[in-house]
Amino acid sequence: MKKFIDNPATLLETSLQGFAKAHADIVELHTEPNFVCRKQRKKGRVALISGGGSGHEPLHAGFVGYGMLDAACPGQIFTSPTPDQMLAAAEAVDGGAGVLFIVKNYAGDVMNFEMAAEMLVGPNASVLVNDDVSLPKDHPIGRRGVAGTVIVEKIVGAAAEQGYDLAACKSLGDRVVGATASMGIALSSCTVPALGRPTFEIAEDEIEIGVGIHGERGRETGKLVTASEMVEQIAGHIQEELNPGAGQAVLLHVNGFGATPLVELHLVYELAWQYWQKRGLNIQRALVGSFTTSLDMAGCSLTLTLLDEEMLRLWDAPVNTAALRWGC
Amino acid sequence: MKKFIDNPATLLETSLQGFAKAHADIVELHTEPNFVCRKQRKKGRVALISGGGSGHEPLHAGFVGYGMLDAACPGQIFTSPTPDQMLAAAEAVDGGAGVLFIVKNYAGDVMNFEMAAEMLVGPNASVLVNDDVSLPKDHPIGRRGVAGTVIVEKIVGAAAEQGYDLAACKSLGDRVVGATASMGIALSSCTVPALGRPTFEIAEDEIEIGVGIHGERGRETGKLVTASEMVEQIAGHIQEELNPGAGQAVLLHVNGFGATPLVELHLVYELAWQYWQKRGLNIQRALVGSFTTSLDMAGCSLTLTLLDEEMLRLWDAPVNTAALRWGC
Numbered sequence: 225m226k227k228f229i230d231n232p233a234t235l236l237e238t239s240l241q242g243f244a245k246a247h248a249d250i251v252e253l254h255t256e257p258n259f260v261c262r263k264q265r266k267k268g269r270v271a272l273i274s275g276g277g278s279g280h281e282p283l284h285a286g287f288v289g290y291g292m293l294d295a296a297c298p299g300q301i302f303t304s305p306t307p308d309q310m311l312a313a314a315e316a317v318d319g320g321a322g323v324l325f326i327v328k329n330y331a332g333d334v335m336n337f338e339m340a341a342e343m344l345v346g347p348n349a350s351v352l353v354n355d356d357v358s359l360p361k362d363h364p365i366g367r368r369g370v371a372g373t374v375i376v377e378k379i380v381g382a383a384a385e386q387g388y389d390l391a392a393c394k395s396l397g398d399r400v401v402g403a404t405a406s407m408g409i410a411l412s413s414c415t416v417p418a419l420g421r422p423t424f425e426i427a428e429d430e431i432e433i434g435v436g437i438h439g440e441r442g443r444e445t446g447k448l449v450t451a452s453e454m455v456e457q458i459a460g461h462i463q464e465e466l467n468p469g470a471g472q473a474v475l476l477h478v479n480g481f482g483a484t485p486l487v488e489l490h491l492v493y494e495l496a497w498q499y500w501q502k503r504g505l506n507i508q509r510a511l512v513g514s515f516t517t518s519l520d521m522a523g524c525s526l527t528l529t530l531l532d533e534e535m536l537r538l539w540d541a542p543v544n545t546a547a548l549r550w551g552c
Numbered sequence: 553m554k555k556f557i558d559n560p561a562t563l564l565e566t567s568l569q570g571f572a573k574a575h576a577d578i579v580e581l582h583t584e585p586n587f588v589c590r591k592q593r594k595k596g597r598v599a600l601i602s603g604g605g606s607g608h609e610p611l612h613a614g615f616v617g618y619g620m621l622d623a624a625c626p627g628q629i630f631t632s633p634t635p636d637q638m639l640a641a642a643e644a645v646d647g648g649a650g651v652l653f654i655v656k657n658y659a660g661d662v663m664n665f666e667m668a669a670e671m672l673v674g675p676n677a678s679v680l681v682n683d684d685v686s687l688p689k690d691h692p693i694g695r696r697g698v699a700g701t702v703i704v705e706k707i708v709g710a711a712a713e714q715g716y717d718l719a720a721c722k723s724l725g726d727r728v729v730g731a732t733a734s735m736g737i738a739l740s741s742c743t744v745p746a747l748g749r750p751t752f753e754i755a756e757d758e759i760e761i762g763v764g765i766h767g768e769r770g771r772e773t774g775k776l777v778t779a780s781e782m783v784e785q786i787a788g789h790i791q792e793e794l795n796p797g798a799g800q801a802v803l804l805h806v807n808g809f810g811a812t813p814l815v816e817l818h819l820v821y822e823l824a825w826q827y828w829q830k831r832g833l834n835i836q837r838a839l840v841g842s843f844t845t846s847l848d849m850a851g852c853s854l855t856l857t858l859l860d861e862e863m864l865r866l867w868d869a870p871v872n873t874a875a876l877r878w879g880c
Contacts, residue, residue, distance in 0.1 A: 226759075228739075279813075281814035412554065450559075451557050451558050454556065483811035483850070484811075485609060485811070491556060495558075510573065511574075522554065
C-alpha cells in the first residue's frame with residue numbers, strides 16, 4: 225500500500241486536524257465524539273447535519289459552512305458514524321428550529337442516524353439520499369446514496385439559510401432526491417488503509433460499471449472502451465430513470481472518485497453535455513470535480529438533477545464551505 | 553492505459569470544450585490558436601497571462617478570472633504552448649496597461665514566452681517561477697517552476713486587479729517567487745496519453761523524492777517511509793532554503809499531483825503544520841488540494857511562502873476563478 229500515512233489507526237484523526245486547521249475560518253473540529261461544525265452559527269434556522277464513513281472527502285466536512293451543512297459526522301474510513309456523534313453535533317448546532325439529517329442510503333448510516341433521531345429531544349427529520357440508479361428500484365435495501373448527495377446538501381442548505389422551516393426543508397430535500405439520478409464507472413479499485421490492498425482485482429482491459437463509493441465491484445464488469453462509449457452507457461441509465469422532457473432545465477454533475485484528473489473529468493463533462501444536448505435538455509448548471517470520492521479509486525460518475533426555478537435559485541444562492549464556494 | 557479518453561489526439565480539445573462550458577460564467581475559450589480568457593474584461597489594468605503544457609489542471613486555465621489571470625495558454629499535454637497562442641491571448645486581454653507573463657521555468661516555456669514577448673507590440677514583462685528546491689540553485693537550466701506558481705498568480709493577480717502598474721506587478725511577482733520554495737514526492741508515475749504507459753517504473757516499496765510535474769523521476773529514489781518521515785524530508789529542504797526567522801508569517805500549501813485523495817493531503821498538511829509550528833513559524837494561511845497536477849500521478853508537494861503584510865492582503869483579496877474562489 226502506497227499512501228501518505230503513518231498509521232491506519234490514526235489517519236482519520238490526523239487528517240481531520242489538518243482539515244480543521246486549513247479551514248479554521250469556516251469550521252471547528254470537535255473530538256470525542258468527532259464532528260465538524262460551522263464556526264459561525266445563527267439561531268432560529270433549521271440545522272442541517274450529514275455524515276457517513278470517511279474516505280469520500282470533501283464529502284461531508286468539506287460542505288460545512290454558510291449556505292450548506294451546519295455539521296458533519298465523519299465515521300472511520302467507509303464506516304458509519306455512531307449515534308453519539310450525531311447527537312453531539314445536533315446539540316452543538318441546533319438553533320431552535322429543528323434538525324434535518326441528510327443520510328446516504330447505507331444500512332449502517334440509516335440505522336445509526338435513525339437511532340440518533342429517536343434519542344434527540346426536539347423536532348427533527350431526515351432526508352434519505354438514494355440516487356444511484358445502477359441498482360434496481362426494488363433492490364432489497366434500496367438504492368445507494370452517492371454523488372447526488374452534494375446537490376441535496378447545497379439546495380437544502382440554501383433553503384435553511386433562507387429561513388425555510390423544518391417541514392419545508394424536508395419536503396424540498398425529498399423533491400431534490402426524486403429529481404436526481406447518478407451512475408458511476410470505476411477504472412481501478414481503491415485501497416482501504418486498514419486492509420492494505422485493493423478491495424477488488426481488475427484487469428488492465430476491464431472496467432466496473434455501476435459502482436458505489438466504497439470500493440465495491442459494480443453491477444457488471446465490462447471491457448475498457450472509449451470515454452464516449454462509457455458516457456453513453458451510464459448516461460443512458462440516468463436518462464431512462466428520469467425521462468426528462470425536451471427543454472427540461474438540468475444540473476449536470478461529473479464527479480471524480482479520487483484519482484481521476486480534471487483533464488479527464490472535463491472531457492467526460494463535454495461528452496455528457498453532448499449526450500443530453502442531443503436529447504433536447506437545457507443544461508443550465510455544471511459541477512465538475514472530485515466531490516464524492518472513494519479514496520484513491522480511478523473513475524467517475526454522472527449525476528443529473530432536474531431543476532425547477534426554486535431549485536435553481538437555491539443552487540445559485542451564496543455558499544461558503546471548504547469545497548464549494550460562490551457568491552460570498 | 554486506463555483513462556476516460558477517446559483519442560489522445562483530441563483529448564485536450566474536448567477537455568477544454570468541457571471546461572469552458574462548465575465555467576461559462578467566468579471564461580471564454582478561443583481556438584486556433586487555443587487560449588482561455590476572462591469573459592468580463594476591464595480596460596486600464598495590467599493583464600496577466602500564463603500558460604504551459606496541459607496535464608497540470610486546474611493550472612492554468614482554472615485560475616483565469618477576477619483577481620487572478622486574464623488568460624491562459626494551454627499547450628498539448630506536457631508540451632509548451634506556442635508563441636502564437638500567447639500573442640493571440642495578449643491581443644485579446646491587453647487593456648492598455650501592459651501584459652505580464654507568468655512563466656514556469658522550463659526551457660520550452662521560457663523560449664516560447666520570450667519569443668512572444670519580443671513579437672508583442674506594447675509594454676510587457678515576465679515573471680519566471682522557479683520554486684522547486686529539489687534542484688540546486690546553480691542547476692544549468694535553473695530550478696523548475698512548480699506548485700508555487702499558483703501563489704504567484706494569486707498575489708500578483710490581486711495586485712493587477714487593484715491597479716498596480718506593470719513595473720509594480722513584475723517586481724511583486726519576483727518578490728513572491730523569491731519568498732517561495734516547493735518540493736514534492738511521487739508515489740507513482742503518471743501516464744501521458746500519447747505514450748500510453750507510465751513514464752517511469754517504480755517498485756511497490758519505492759518513492760521518488762524531489763520530482764517535477766512532468767512525470768520525470770525525482771532527484772533520488774527512496775524507500776517508502778511514513779508520511780511523517782516524507783514530510784520531514786521535503787520540509788527540511790524548504791526550511792534550509794528559506795531559512796525563515798521565528799514568528800515569520802507564512803502561507804503553507806499542500807498540493808496533490810492528481811491521484812492523491814484529500815484525506816491524505818490533509819494529513820500531510822497537519823504534519824507539515826506541526827513541523828513548522830515547532831520551528832516557530834506563524835502559519836497564517838493554508839491551501840490544500842490538487843492545484844498543480846501531473847496527470848494521474850500519486851504524490852504531493854509542500855510549498856512555503858514567506859508573507860509580508862502586502863502579500864497577505866493580496867492573498868486575501870477577492871478571487872473568482874474555476875478553481876480558486878473567495879470573497880466574491
